[in-house]
Amino acid sequence: xxxxxxxxxxxxxxxxxxxxxxxxxxxxxxxxxxxxxxxxxxxxxxxxxxxxxxxxxxxxxxxxxxxxxxxxxxxxxxxxxxxxxxxxxxxxxxxxxxxxxxxxxxxxxxxxxxxxxxxxxxxxxxxxxxxxxxxxxxxxxxxxxxxxxxxxxxxxxxxxxxxxxxxxxxxxxxxxxxxxxxxxxxxxxxxxxxxxxxxxxxxxxxxxxxxxxxxxxxxxxxxxxxxxxxxxxxxxxxxxxxxxxxxxxxxxxxxxxxxxxxxxxxxxxxxxxxxxx
Amino acid sequence: xxxxxxxxxxxxxxxxxxxxxxxxxxxxxxxxxxxxxxxxxxxxxxxxxxxxxxxxxxxxxxxxxxxxxxxxxxxxxxxxxxxxxxxxxxxxxxxxxxxxxxxxxxxxxxxxxxxxxxxxxxxxxxxxxxxxxxxxxxxxxxxxxxxxxxxxxxxxxxxxxxxxxxxxxxxxxxxxxxxxxxxxxxxxxxxxxxxxxxxxxxxxxxxxxxxxxxxxxxxxxxxxxxxxx
Numbered sequence: 001x002x003x004x005x006x007x008x009x010x011x012x013x014x015x016x017x018x019x020x021x022x023x024x025x026x027x028x029x030x031x032x033x034x035x036x037x038x039x040x041x042x043x044x045x046x047x048x049x050x051x052x053x054x055x056x057x058x059x060x061x062x063x064x065x066x067x068x069x070x071x072x073x074x075x076x077x078x079x080x081x082x083x084x085x086x087x088x089x090x091x092x093x094x095x096x097x098x099x100x101x102x103x104x105x106x107x108x109x110x111x112x113x114x115x116x117x118x119x120x121x122x123x124x125x126x127x128x129x130x131x132x133x134x135x136x137x138x139x140x141x142x143x144x145x146x147x148x149x150x151x152x153x154x155x156x157x158x159x160x161x162x163x164x165x166x167x168x169x170x171x172x173x174x175x176x177x178x179x180x181x182x183x184x185x186x187x188x189x190x191x192x193x194x195x196x197x198x199x200x201x202x203x204x205x206x207x208x209x210x211x212x213x214x215x216x217x218x219x220x221x222x223x224x225x226x227x228x229x230x231x232x233x234x235x236x237x238x239x240x241x242x243x244x245x246x247x248x249x250x251x252x253x254x255x256x257x258x259x260x261x262x263x264x265x266x267x268x269x270x271x272x273x274x275x276x277x
Numbered sequence: 278x279x280x281x282x283x284x285x286x287x288x289x290x291x292x293x294x295x296x297x298x299x300x301x302x303x304x305x306x307x308x309x310x311x312x313x314x315x316x317x318x319x320x321x322x323x324x325x326x327x328x329x330x331x332x333x334x335x336x337x338x339x340x341x342x343x344x345x346x347x348x349x350x351x352x353x354x355x356x357x358x359x360x361x362x363x364x365x366x367x368x369x370x371x372x373x374x375x376x377x378x379x380x381x382x383x384x385x386x387x388x389x390x391x392x393x394x395x396x397x398x399x400x401x402x403x404x405x406x407x408x409x410x411x412x413x414x415x416x417x418x419x420x421x422x423x424x425x426x427x428x429x430x431x432x433x434x435x436x437x438x439x440x441x442x443x444x445x446x447x448x449x450x451x452x453x454x455x456x457x458x459x460x461x462x463x464x465x466x467x468x469x470x471x472x473x474x475x476x477x478x479x480x481x482x483x484x485x486x487x488x489x490x491x492x493x494x495x496x497x498x499x500x501x502x503x504x505x506x
Contacts, residue, residue: 005370012352012370013377016343020385027389031396123473 039067041090047078051154053176066091077101078155078174101175101190102168103158107143108200108265110163114139114214125151130184139213141203143187152182170267196251197244200265204240211261218242218263227258280441286504287449292456293500297417299460299493304417308461309486311408318465319458324408326454329421331390332383333450336422337443339382340430344371347437372435379422380414387413421453463493 043063054075056062065071066087073091074084080100120129120136126148134140145164157172158179166179170193179188191198201218203210210217220240225233232249233242255264297303304325311321342351346368356363391409395402412418426434428449429442439445467489476485 005373008368008370009373012374013381016374016378017381020381024385024388027392031392033395124475125473128473 036067038090039063042066042087045079045083045086046076047083047174049078049154049176051078051174051176051178052181053077053174053178077176080174100193102170102173102193103149103175103177103179103188103190104168104198104265104267105143105149105166105187106189106198106200106202107141107165107185107187108216108263109137109139109142109214110165112163113216114142126182127184139203139217141185141187141201141205142214143185148182148184149179149188152178154178192246192250194250195244195246195267196253197255197264197266199242199244199263201261201263202241206240210240216261216263219261221260223258223260224255224264228252228255283441283445284448287445288452290504291449291452292459293497294504296456296460296497296500297420297453298457299490299497301420302494303420304415304457305490307408307411307415307417308457308464308490309483311411312461312464312486313468315462315465315469318461320404321408321411322454322458322461324405325412325415325417325457326451327405328383328387328390328409328412328415329418329450329454329457330447331386331450332418332422333425333446335382335386336379337425337429337438337446339378340375340426340434341438344375344378344426345430345435345437346371375426375434376423379419383418383422384413417453417457421450425449460493464489467493 039060040063043060046059046063048059050058052058054062054065054071054077056065056071062071062076066073073087073093074081076083076087079087115138116136117138118136120132122128122132124146126135126144126146129135129144129146135144137144143165145160147160147164147166149166150158150160154176155172155174157169157174158166159169161167166188175190175193177190180186180190182188185202187202199218201214201216203214203217205213205217207219207221210219218241220235220242222235222242225235225242229249229252231245232252233244235241236243252264253266255266256262291297295301298305298308307321307325312318342349346353347365350365350368350371352371353363353365353368356368387409391402394405394409425446429445430436430438464486468486471485471489480488
């Protein structure tokens, strides 16, 4: 009886399994859904970091957006110009050259330069600190240093420097913009990789108010606009900040000799390698 | 009225008292894996509810007509047509097939449903699609099927179905999914808050999630007295 039962059980289980297998096989033929092969092709060559820099939810979302909704093929910042070319080729378009951008923190106000007004003891995130009376820092525009951008970076391109102010490692930065969206103070901004300097201050106050909160705050004195290269700097109305015209100048090593507050930061190879190590 | 009372007991019992995650500890891998964000947790919960209800329906039918050795057994009926002298007792072996058949049925069913949804309703597929394959071999779904058959058939699943058992099985499957969803949502809320808290390094991520699960399970112990088991 026992051997008999085992055989019967095996046969019954085999028949049930085979029946379900056949149903599924038939269903997979009958219910096949056509997927555009271009979506699969694009999805395969995308970096797969799911950084969201293109505006779509993840890489597969972007692949579908390119094919179905006609999204631009050069939106993938991590892939860069190379990938844009391949995507455009798959879509039968011609890609345009896109300048390589990297994100840097536009603040150099360490605690020594802009001390805390009060002691912050909450969750260690910039967004929470920022929402509490503008954060503990004296300068309400300055970097809080709790590392929201560092956590947001999918490529480990940001490292916390002095007092947590992030330092960008240019080789790793793909310009996806995840940190730009993460920073509650909007201090992470994109600059072209080829330029050698940037204005590291986002304080929108006027001279006295700016100077009183940070030792390296831009006082909107306009000296760089007046004495700098012609058309290189333009004052932004209402923001009390000059905006460097990277289309006109890409490097200006003497900037801090003119700027009384030493607001300019120069991107040197040593600083980047020191941050990377 | 008695039936209604039984129904209420099943609903409360399955959602709170014997919650599949927090009291029976079934389906912990999606519970820990997909509870990091509320959106994902809700999607997973809905997919599990959907699959549990369907699985309850199908496994009840399979159990009734394939796994009970009586005169309405399909295998017996087919064999009887060819060889009139067989008796239902010859097919006692079918009751040993229960676990195996349920695994097969649920896995095949989920795959099949996924195909159908993909073909028929793309928006529903967008919402549930990525979670469905994760549930094919989920132990909570399997648990619902087995507990249904143990609870709503005579002699621990060996005998004929009790009155109303089909409806009861469906309700139990659906409510098990609801209970799972509630546990998922509670957990995702906790974990979203945990993200920004200064948790000691060794506890970050899954360990603290398990500690929280334990605390929630303790809290759910408070429901025990609600329904007589």
